[in-house]
Amino acid sequence: MSGGKETGRQKMVGMMYLVLTALLALNVSNTIIDKFVFINESLVSANNETQDRNIQIMESIVKTVDETGNREADLKVMEAAQLVHEKTDALMTKMVALKDTMVAITGGYIEYEPSYVGDAKHLAGKTDYSKVGHYMMPVEEGGQGKGQEVKDQLNGFAEEIKSIMDEFGAPESELSKFKPIAVDAVDDPVYNKDPNQQGKVFAQLAFSDSPTPACLATVADFQSKILSYETRAMAFLSSKVGAGDIAFDQIVAMVRPESKYVAAGTPYKAEMFIAASASAIVPTMTYNGKPIKVESGVGLVEFTASAKFSGKEMQKRQTFEAAITIDLPGGGDTTYSSTEEYFVMKPVIQIQSASVGALYFNCGNKLDVQVPALGTTYNPVFSAKGGSTIKGATAGAVTIVPNSKEVVLSVSSNGNRIGSRTFGVRPIPAVEIKAFSDRGEVDISKGIPAKTPRLSIRAIPDAGFKEFLPDDAKFQVSQIVATLVSGGIGRQSVKGSGKLNLSAIASSARKGDILVLEFKQVKRQNFKGNVENFNAYNRSMSIPLK
Numbered sequence: 001m002s003g004g005k006e007t008g009r010q011k012m013v014g015m016m017y018l019v020l021t022a023l024l025a026l027n028v029s030n031t032i033i034d035k036f037v038f039i040n041e042s043l044v045s046a047n048n049e050t051q052d053r054n055i056q057i058m059e060s061i062v063k064t065v066d067e068t069g070n071r072e073a074d075l076k077v078m079e080a081a082q083l084v085h086e087k088t089d090a091l092m093t094k095m096v097a098l099k100d101t102m103v104a105i106t107g108g109y110i111e112y113e114p115s116y117v118g119d120a121k122h123l124a125g126k127t128d129y130s131k132v133g134h135y136m137m138p139v140e141e142g143g144q145g146k147g148q149e150v151k152d153q154l155n156g157f158a159e160e161i162k163s164i165m166d167e168f169g170a171p172e173s174e175l176s177k178f179k180p181i182a183v184d185a186v187d188d189p190v191y192n193k194d195p196n197q198q199g200k201v202f203a204q205l206a207f208s209d210s211p212t213p214a215c216l217a218t219v220a221d222f223q224s225k226i227l228s229y230e231t232r233a234m235a236f237l238s239s240k241v242g243a244g245d246i247a248f249d250q251i252v253a254m255v256r257p258e259s260k261y262v263a264a265g266t267p268y269k270a271e272m273f274i275a276a277s278a279s280a281i282v283p284t285m286t287y288n289g290k291p292i293k294v295e296s297g298v299g300l301v302e303f304t305a306s307a308k309f310s311g312k313e314m315q316k317r318q319t320f321e322a323a324i325t326i327d328l329p330g331g332g333d334t335t336y337s338s339t340e341e342y343f344v345m346k347p348v349i350q351i352q353s354a355s356v357g358a359l360y361f362n363c364g365n366k367l368d369v370q371v372p373a374l375g376t377t378y379n380p381v382f383s384a385k386g387g388s389t390i391k392g393a394t395a396g397a398v399t400i401v402p403n404s405k406e407v408v409l410s411v412s413s414n415g416n417r418i419g420s421r422t423f424g425v426r427p428i429p430a431v432e433i434k435a436f437s438d439r440g441e442v443d444i445s446k447g448i449p450a451k452t453p454r455l456s457i458r459a460i461p462d463a464g465f466k467e468f469l470p471d472d473a474k475f476q477v478s479q480i481v482a483t484l485v486s487g488g489i490g491r492q493s494v495k496g497s498g499k500l501n502l503s504a505i506a507s508s509a510r511k512g513d514i515l516v517l518e519f520k521q522v523k524r525q526n527f528k529g530n531v532e533n534f535n536a537y538n539r540s541m542s543i544p545l546k
């Protein structure tokens with residue numbers, strides 16, 4: 001189908017017609033007038049070819065309608081195409097009669113003897129500039145007014161074809177192409193800005209002061225436009241034959257498994273079928289009435305599954321309404337729908353930790369909280385009542401810092417609450433303070449040499465606590481008072497910290513004396529690097545001197 005487009009030959013002839021019309025306004029020689037004879041003959045030849053093509057389109061529509069069973073909708077399309085052809089044929093006949101009249105009123109043809117070399121006939125009024133113009137001019141301008149009748153015929157035809165197209169649902173972009181064929185200067189984009197043409201009506205623009213061949217070529221140009229409108233209408237109506245049929249031209253194999261996740265040793269089950277779609281149709285798809293994105297005929301259904309579980313219920317049957325609406329080529333639409341079921345599994349929180357039974361107060365208790373049912377969609381957000389949370393670097397990793405006797409950890413994923421878990425909170429186990437000399441740990445039952453110059457005092461954390469939370473098990477004895485006791489009387493004291501210097505009292509120390517250590521303050525550094533006061537297990541220590 002040509003779709004109403006002009007052929008290359010039509011475009012070329014039309015361009016020559018415009019150029020020669022412009023030259024004609026300059027009162028050029030008879031050579032230019034002869035060119036209009038050629039233009040007219042070329043347009044007539046091109047129009048004959050277009051008429052033949054349009055007849056073929058008409059015959060193709062009739063044949064297709066018959067082969068598809070003469071369905072009611074298709075018969076209406078065929079009748080419309082026949083009406084377009086009849087109106088075109090009738091107007092073309094009137095245009096031929098108009099051209100015959102133009103030839104007749106300008107003297108007809110001069111017949112030559114058979115021996116004449118060249119055309120067998122010649123326009124008698126080839127150089128006549130007035131008779132056709134007078135015949136076409138408005139009566140009030142002194143003419144016979146035929147031009148207005150021709151204008152009404154041409155523009156009435158355009159409106160009739162446009163109306164038929166509109167009746168069969170042609171888009172506005174297509175209807176806008178059926179413009180009036182015959183226009184006055186004010187409506188003509190070529191002449192409406194030309195001061196020499198302002199105020200002229202159609203007949204004056206097309207035929208005034210024009211030689212007979214130019215007038216004939218002008219009518220032939222009108223015929224070309226008439227036929228192009230018929231071609232465009234025929235192409236559109238041809239596309240409407242079988243408009244209710246959907247051509248499924250995209251066919252793919254589909255596999256729908258019961259589940260993509262299969263445990264080892266269990267059967268994999270799936271349904272296999274063919275799915276087809278029509279590339280010419282863009283469907284509208286919805287779930288529960290909500291539109292979804294469609295690409296290449298395939299819609300993506302994606303939503304957050306939710307359900308209310310009761311008691312020990314671990315799964316819940318849910319459904320959604322799927323609907324696909326397609327616009328039929330012939331107008332209207334049809335919708336295919338189904339109810340789809342799916343099962344929502346109750347998410348189970350799994351927690352891994354070195355000490356999951358209870359957490360330690362004001363410590364960074366590291367947990368790994370997983371919900372296997374969510375798979376790769378798991379994107380947790382944590383909150384805690386009775387403490388604070390710090391999200392880890394990986395999905396599920398969280399640090400809980402309790403500040404009360406009980407912590408309730410709540411877990412959400414992608415905006416949906418998953419559940420919660422309650423933890424008891426333990427106090428940090430007391431540390432044991434030990435003394436060390438350069439010979440190793442001090443055995444207070446045996447004592448140390450009286451002249452020992454220094455001691456190292458260490459706060460030893462509970463072994464289990466240190467194993468679970470090594471970053472929170474950092475203790476230091478920060479304030480110590482060492483007193484030399486002789487005969488039950490405190491003789492001399494020094495102060496220090498973890499590294500205790502005894503040099504000041506070592507010179508006075510004697511065998512049998514006692515070194516009493518008082519631990520005034522113990523500090524703990526937590527996982528954040530913050531330091532806090534801590535209560536020690538043993539607040540003092542007595543070491544005999546020997």
